[in-house]
Amino acid sequence: MDLSGAQLIEMYRKMLTIRLFEYEVKDLFAKGKIVGAVHLSIGQEAVPVGVCSALRKGDYIVSNHRGHGHCIAMGVDVKRMMAELFGKETGVCKGKGGSMHLADFSVGMLGASAVVGANMPLAVGAGLSIKMRKTNQVVVTFFGDGASNQGTFHESLNLAAIWDLPVLFVCENNQYAESTPVSKIMRVQNVADRAAAYGVQGVIVDGMDVVAVYDATHIASEKARAGEGPTLIECKTYRYMGHEEGDPWITYRSEEEVEKWKNRDSINRFKKHLIEKGIFTEDKANEIESDVKKLVEDAVKFAEESPWPKPEEALKDVFVSLYY
Amino acid sequence: MAGNKKVRELSFKGAITEALMQEMERDENVFLMGEDLGVFYGGGPFGVTPTEKFLKKFGAERVRDTPISESAFIGAAATAAATGLRPVVELMFVDFFGVCMDQIFNQAAKMRYMFGGQAKVPMVIRTVIGAGFSFAAHHSQSLYSIFAHVPGLKIVIPSTPFDAKGLLVTAIRDDDPVMFFEHKSLYNSVKGPVPEELYTIPFGKAEIRREGTDVTVVATALMVHKALNAARTLEKKGISLEIVDPRTIVPFDKKTILESVKKTSKLVIVDEDYERCGFAAEIAALVAEEGLYYLDAPIKRVATPNVPIPYSPALEKIVIPDEDRIIKAVKQITS
Numbered sequence: 210m211d212l213s214g215a216q217l218i219e220m221y222r223k224m225l226t227i228r229l230f231e232y233e234v235k236d237l238f239a240k241g242k243i244v245g246a247v248h249l250s251i252g253q254e255a256v257p258v259g260v261c262s263a264l265r266k267g268d269y270i271v272s273n274h275r276g277h278g279h280c281i282a283m284g285v286d287v288k289r290m291m292a293e294l295f296g297k298e299t300g301v302c303k304g305k306g307g308s309m310h311l312a313d314f315s316v317g318m319l320g321a322s323a324v325v326g327a328n329m330p331l332a333v334g335a336g337l338s339i340k341m342r343k344t345n346q347v348v349v350t351f352f353g354d355g356a357s358n359q360g361t362f363h364e365s366l367n368l369a370a371i372w373d374l375p376v377l378f379v380c381e382n383n384q385y386a387e388s389t390p391v392s393k394i395m396r397v398q399n400v401a402d403r404a405a406a407y408g409v410q411g412v413i414v415d416g417m418d419v420v421a422v423y424d425a426t427h428i429a430s431e432k433a434r435a436g437e438g439p440t441l442i443e444c445k446t447y448r449y450m451g452h453e454e455g456d457p458w459i460t461y462r463s464e465e466e467v468e469k470w471k472n473r474d475s476i477n478r479f480k481k482h483l484i485e486k487g488i489f490t491e492d493k494a495n496e497i498e499s500d501v502k503k504l505v506e507d508a509v510k511f512a513e514e515s516p517w518p519k520p521e522e523a524l525k526d527v528f529v530s531l532y533y
Numbered sequence: 534m535a536g537n538k539k540v541r542e543l544s545f546k547g548a549i550t551e552a553l554m555q556e557m558e559r560d561e562n563v564f565l566m567g568e569d570l571g572v573f574y575g576g577g578p579f580g581v582t583p584t585e586k587f588l589k590k591f592g593a594e595r596v597r598d599t600p601i602s603e604s605a606f607i608g609a610a611a612t613a614a615a616t617g618l619r620p621v622v623e624l625m626f627v628d629f630f631g632v633c634m635d636q637i638f639n640q641a642a643k644m645r646y647m648f649g650g651q652a653k654v655p656m657v658i659r660t661v662i663g664a665g666f667s668f669a670a671h672h673s674q675s676l677y678s679i680f681a682h683v684p685g686l687k688i689v690i691p692s693t694p695f696d697a698k699g700l701l702v703t704a705i706r707d708d709d710p711v712m713f714f715e716h717k718s719l720y721n722s723v724k725g726p727v728p729e730e731l732y733t734i735p736f737g738k739a740e741i742r743r744e745g746t747d748v749t750v751v752a753t754a755l756m757v758h759k760a761l762n763a764a765r766t767l768e769k770k771g772i773s774l775e776i777v778d779p780r781t782i783v784p785f786d787k788k789t790i791l792e793s794v795k796k797t798s799k800l801v802i803v804d805e806d807y808e809r810c811g812f813a814a815e816i817a818a819l820v821a822e823e824g825l826y827y828l829d830a831p832i833k834r835v836a837t838p839n840v841p842i843p844y845s846p847a848l849e850k851i852v853i854p855d856e857d858r859i860i861k862a863v864k865q866i867t868s
Binding site: 300301310312314333335337341342364368 | 564600605609614617632635636645707
C-alpha cells in the first residue's frame with residue numbers, strides 16, 4: 210500500500226510511544242507505584258501499530274492481557290491509560306480494570322480480557338453486530354500463540370467463517386506461551402496453518418516489519434468489508450521482556466536468542482528505513498523521541514496527581530440499573 | 534402490568550414463545566441465537582421457537598442456528614449486546630454451562646464493571662433446568678445458584694405462564710446480562726392466564742402465591758407448584774402455608790420474605806438446586822442475619838442432596854424435592 214510520509218511518521222511515533230510508555234511502566238512497577246500484574250509487549254510494537262494504522266475510524270479491536278500496545282495504537286489517551294495502571298479515578302476504566310482490562314469504547318477499543326483466548330468469541334460478537342447492523346466496520350482480535358490452543362480460538366474461527374463475519378484474527382506469535390516455546394505446544398509449524406481447517410485464509414507476516422503488518426491488515430480488512438469473511442494473520446514477533454514483570458525469563462530462553470531478535474528490532478529498522486527513504490531526518494527522529502518522552506512524563510505526572518477512586522465506586526458499575 | 538384486553542390460557546412454553554415473538558416484532562435489534570432453534574422438533578429443542586412463527590417469519594439472520602459451540606456464540610452475544618444489539622441466546626440445558634462458563638461469568642458478567650461502566654450488555658441467556666425425565670446427570674440439574682454467586686448476572690426463575698411472559702419481556706428490555714431459567718417440567722404441564730398484549734414484570738419483586746399464617750415456604754420454578762400441592766394437603770390438617778415465589782433471585786426481594794417470616798415465625802425453603810452453598814442457604818442466611826428474632830423454630834431446607842442427578846426413575850424421585858419432603862419439613866417445625 211502507499212502510505213504517506215505523514216502516516217509513516219505517525220506509525221513510528223506510535224511504536225516509540227508504546228516502547229517508552231512500557232519502559233516507564235516497567236520502572237514504575239519495579240518501584241511499586243504500579244501494582245498487580247504487568248505484561249509488557251516491548252519488541253512487539255510493529256504488530257499493534259501496523260494493524261491499527263490500517264483500520265478506519267469506527268473499527269473495533271478487542272485486546273488481551275498484553276494490551277498496552279493495542280490501546281496506544283488505537284489512539285487511547287496515554288494519560289488516562291497511565292492513570293488506570295496507577296488505579297486512579299481518572300483512569301480509562303476508573304481504576305477498576307488495571308493493566309489487564311484496559312478499554313476505551315470511544316475509540317473502538319472494546320476492552321481487554323485476561324483469560325487467554327477469551328476475547329475471540331467477543332470479537333465474533335462484534336463482527337456479528339457489524340454484519341447485522343450493516344455498518345461496514347471490521348473488528349480485530351489480538352491474541353498470542355498460546356491462545357491458539359484454546360477451544361475458543363477454534364470455535365471462533367469457525368463461527369466467524371461460517372457467517373462470513375468481518376473479523377481479523379491477529380496472532381502475535383511471540384514464540385512463547387508464558388514459558389513454553391511454541392514448538393512444544395503445536396505440531397504444525399505455524400498458527401496460520403490452522404486457518405485452513407476452518408476454510409479461512411491464514412497469512413504469515415514478519416511481525417517485526419510494521420509496513421508488512423499494515424499491508425496484510427489492509428488486504429484482510431478490505432476482504433472483510435467486502436463480505437468475504439475473516440482472515441487469520443500470524444505475525445512472527447518476539448517479546449524482549451518476560452511473560453510478566455518479575456518473570457525470570459532466562460530460565461526458558463537464552464540471552465543469544467533475545468539478542469538475535471533485538472538485532473531485528475522493528476523500531477530501529479523502521480527509523481533507519483525512514484531516514485534512508487528521506488521520510489524524516491535524524492533530527493526529526495530525535496524531536497519525535499523528545500515529544501514522546503514528554504508525553505510519557507506528563508502521563509506519569511497526571512497519574513500521580515490524580516485522586517484515588519472514592520470508596521463508594523467499589524460498589525458501582527456492576528449493573529446499569531442496580532447499585533450493588 | 535397488563536391492561537384489560539385479551540387474556541387467554543397459555544402453557545408456560547406458549548407464554549415464552551409469545552414473549553420472544555412479540556419482542557422481536559417490536560424491536561429489530563432483538564434476535565435469537567442458539568442450537569437447533571429453526572426446525573428441530575418443529576422449532577427449538579423444546580419447541581419454544583416454532584418454525585412458522587420464528588425462522589419463517591424473521592429469517593435465519595434473526596433466528597440464528599449455531600454450531601455446537603457455546604463458548605463462541607455466548608461470548609459473541611455479549612459483544613453483540615455491547616455494540617448495540619439485544620441478543621437472546623439459548624443454552625440448551627443449563628448443565629452445559631461448563632463449556633462456556635468463562636464467557637458468561639468472566640466476560641459478559643464483568644465487562645461493565647471492569648471497564649468502569651463503559652459497557653452496556655443487554656443480553657439474555659435462556660436456559661433449561663429441572664429433573665423429572667430420567668435425563669440423568671448432564672441434563673437434569675437446576676443450576677441457578679452458581680450464577681447468582683457471581684456478580685454481574687441477573688437471575689430470573691419464573692414459575693407461571695403469566696410471569697414467564699412478563700419477566701422475559703423485562704429481561705429482553707433490561708440493559709444488563711440476564712439468565713432466564715425455564716423448568717422443563719413446566720413447559721407443557723402448567724397453563725394459566727396470559728394477556729395477549731405485551732407487559733413487563735419488574736425484577737426484584739416476589740409474589741405471594743398463597744397467603745397463610747403458620748409457615749413461610751419460599752420456593753422457585755416447579756417447586757412453587759409442589760409447595761402449593763403440599764399446602765393443600767396440610768390445610769386439611771390445620772396447617773396454613775404462606776408460599777413466597779421470589780421470581781428473581783438477583784435482584785432479590787428480601788423485604789417480602791422477611792415480612793412473611795415475621796408473620797409466620799417459621800421458614801422452609803424449597804430448592805431444586807443442590808443444597809450445599811445454594812439459594813436455600815442464602816435465604817436461610819438472610820433470615821438468620823435480619824430476621825432471627827422472628828423465628829420460633831429452626832429454618833428448614835428442602836433441596837436436592839449433593840449428589841449428581843441419577844438416571845433411574847426410582848432414584849431420581851428420591852433426590853428431587855417433592856410434596857412429601859415439604860410436608861415432612863413443615864411437620865418437623867410445627868409439631
